[in-house]
Amino acid sequence: MKSLPDDIVVVGAGGHAKVVIATVREAGGEVVAVFDDDQTRWGQQILGVPVKGPVSAQEIGAAPTIIAIGNNRARQSIAERLQARWVSVCHPNTTIHPSVSIGPGTVVFAGSVIQPDATIGAHSILNTAASVDHDCIVGDFVHIGPGVRLCGGVTVDEGVLLGVGAKVAPNVEIGPWATAGAGAVCVVDVAHDTTVVGVPARSVEAKA
């Protein structure tokens, strides 16, 4: 992978930004500023990086930029609002097959594994130690939580949240903007905008 720029800007000053900054550094780049609309954070530092604001296209300009916000809708809204130069970052302690494609703005944290012919969209998060097996298709604005396991041929559509430790059986599709709760085991397809929990995962509405 080509080396990362040393003038990256991060949007979002929460805890997720800490991991993004640390990951950028481990991958050989540097973050020069964090932008947030929350004025109470301006003047603070995150891992030594100054927090500024507001988030606006003028201030961020053409800088290489990563959105460090875990909420998928918020990340989408900022990505659509800003005309930035989006960069993706993968921690060096990952195993990513050369056939894998990863979209702009996506972050892959330490310990993750992505197997052959998987595709990962833009502005998505592969959190710590997630695994994505062969031929998976992961859309834009997805958050794959820490320790999630996707078997081969899984499709994760736009905007999905897979909570910490969730597992998805082979060839299952998780529909757009659906959520699988922490520890859920998805063995059948999950419909658009549905929240499922448990083993096997069932929709929250259907539990009663």
Ligand SMILES: CC(C)(COP(=O)(O)OP(=O)(O)OC[C@H]1O[C@@H](n2cnc3c(N)ncnc32)[C@H](O)[C@@H]1OP(=O)(O)O)[C@@H](O)C(=O)NCCC(=O)NCCS
């Ligand atoms: C699934 C989830 C999104 C639901 O949140 P919510 O909409 O606020 O729902 P509630 O907390 O009101 O829970 C609704 C019901 O589902 C149950 N439930 C919630 N999460 C569950 C889970 N992970 N496993 C099993 N049951 C769960 C609740 O006990 C509750 O049951 P009840 O109606 O019998 O009392 C949330 O609990 C969750 O698991 N989030 C994962 C977050 C995560 O891992 N993010 C990664 C960040 S790094």
